Amino acid sequence: MDLPERVGDYTVERELGAGGMGTVYLARSRGGRTVAVKVARPELAADPHFRARFRAEVEAARRVGGFHTAQVVDADPDAAAPWLATAYIAGPTLSELLATRGPMDEPALRLLGAALSEALQAVHACGLVHRDLKPGNIIMADDGPRVLDFGIARALESTRLTSTGAAFGTPGFLAPEQAQGLPVGPAADVFALGAVLVAAAGGKAFGDGTPMGLMYRAVHEEPDLTHVPEGIRPVVAACLAKDPAQRPTPKGLLDLFVPGAAPRPTEVTHPPTLPAGGDVHRAATVAARPPDGAPCPAPSRHPAPDRQGGTDPAPRRKRRTKPYAAAAVIVLAGAGYGGYEFSDLSFPDVTHELVAPPSLLGGTYAHDGRQPLTPDGPSDGFFERDVRSFTVTYVNTTEGRKSESVRVRGRFGRFKFVEEKRDSLMRSSERGDDVVVEEATTKRLPDAGVDFRCEATTKQTLCAWGDANTVAVVTFPSTFTVEQGAAETQRIRDEMLLPVADGS
Incomplete structure (x- = not known):
């Protein structure tokens, strides 16, 4: 040397x-x-x-x-x-x-x-x-x-x-x-x-x-x-x-x-850290x-x-x-x-916007009209840029089941390390008095393009996804299984995404 x-x-x-x-x-x-x-x-x-x-x-x-x-x-x-x-x-x-x-x-x-x-x-x-x-x-x-x-x-x-x-x-x-x-x-x-x-x-x-x-x-x-x-x-x-x-x-x-x-x-x-004649x-x-x-x-x-x-x-x-x-x-x-x-790599481009469909799950759940999609101004952070939070609630239109609801909440912008953000969002949606029926697992559905993280408890079923522009969690009634929640979450995601033509 x-x-x-x-x-x-x-x-x-x-x-x-x-x-x-x-x-x-x-x-x-x-x-x-x-x-x-x-x-x-x-x-x-x-x-x-x-x-x-x-x-x-x-x-x-x-x-x-x-x-x-x-x-x-x-x-x-x-x-x-x-x-x-x-x-x-x-x-x-x-x-x-x-x-x-x-x-x-x-x-x-x-x-x-x-x-x-x-x-x-x-x-x-x-x-x-x-x-x-x-x-x-x-x-x-x-x-x-x-x-x-x-x-x-x-x-x-x-x-x-x-x-x-x-x-x-x-x-x-x-x-x-x-x-x-x-x-x-x-x-x-x-x-x-x-x-x-x-x-x-x-x-x-x-x-x-x-x-x-x-x-x-x-x-x-x-x-x-x-x-x-x-x-x-x-x-x-x-x-x-x-x-x-x-x-x-x-x-x-x-x-x-x-x-x-x-x-x-x-x-x-x-x-001694330095013994005589030693390393x-x-x-x-x-x-x-x-x-x-x-x-x-x-x-x-x-x-x-x-x-x-x-x-x-x-x-x-x-x-x-x-x-x-x-x-x-x-x-x-x-x-x-x-x-x-x-x-660290640069932030990703915006590839899509979000829309709030008037209904979900074949019309069974309808938008309650009380909460806008993007209620607050954009903010920046070390892991995110131009981010807005949103919460949208859909109520069951079936007679006798109008107390049920499906809620979609999350953040829209430009994200890095979306899996960490996705998992954190899902954990924050857990109820303290829930008993977990099925532990959180990652579901990769055919042609989905993203992984869905799902969990079932005695009171709700949660499914979350994360991509370069959106991190969201969907809360279903407890009657939904993890498999059903993952499939319906993919449909909800497909309905909410509005592609941006120029990718900017």
Whole structure:
């Protein structure tokens, strides 16, 4: 491997890894201290926006104190290839520890939550937001957790490599505002902390799936907290609130995790990450204040000390999500130091409009005339463009069965990742007191062109479909079987679609 001899005053020994920011090397200071040196990629080095933000973020990061923060010990933002150095400490990452020892119990989760809250408190006091807190960025050292890589994400986020509407971070730990490309403040780190604790308890806050699927669920669906012990479940749920202003502050979390004096942690000794003559596994930063650095002031008291809205607080009123570039770039954190880039495709064209037929199912159900097809104005989002919501109800015209109805509701516009949207819409139509008779299954009907997702309960039968322009769910009476519902849903869809001749 072709390695540089030196980076600054540090002698390079070997490469540790590469990622979104650049290459990470194991190196030694002139006094023999082991460090990890991160060198920016050439395209980042050529970007003046990255250099300016990198310089500001490094200066702030060097001043962070605290027991559990990881600190930059040296850096040169003005070098031909900007770099930063962090001291090396032993210990597995939280993700590695969970893989070998399994989920944590409630006392261990409380200690972890308290330690990470202290770390975030110190970071936020210096005006920094981590933006990528996750189990892989937390080193479980013998004297407690250390948080890695704070202060770097924002420099990457500011570059021309990440266009408007981009999100930097790791799906599954990204706050809703991050996933949508909105302004990000300290509350995003609290959301990530909640997701970290769910992972430490053995769960996954937003399940498995594609990066886009995880981001979608973070924005639109409630987290899965079934693995979290009941004693701290309300605290974790508060961390994962969709509204940033409704999440606790790190200081408030300390009071919730350890109401009294902190219990003494169980002494655990981990094997060194860098055994003599062995392979380098992971480098981390040690929380040692630089000789010329001054600690940041204590965090200022928020007007409401148990809630926070972030550095760039989102307005409390319902806001319209801002539009995004047609080919946004999402930087997703990958293995090692940094991330990888995921290029998102442009939105699809409009191929059809929607109409509300006067009747359905051979005239048995007639439009009640009370609800228009498109009642609200169009809105944009990260996964959708020019979207309108609609609800249309059809009542049974048969004597003695006029209380029955078929309802069609959904959203029309331009969609990406329609299966996630379709399934979410169907779940939101389920009744809490229903008993499922037939679990949701996907039905591919001949010549349909789309899949139909159907489910039967004691009170209703649901069928949903999704395509590039429409996501809808049809609610039938419980007398309809899943097969009947799927067939009738296809007919309803065919009757509602009005093709656009030019496809624009």
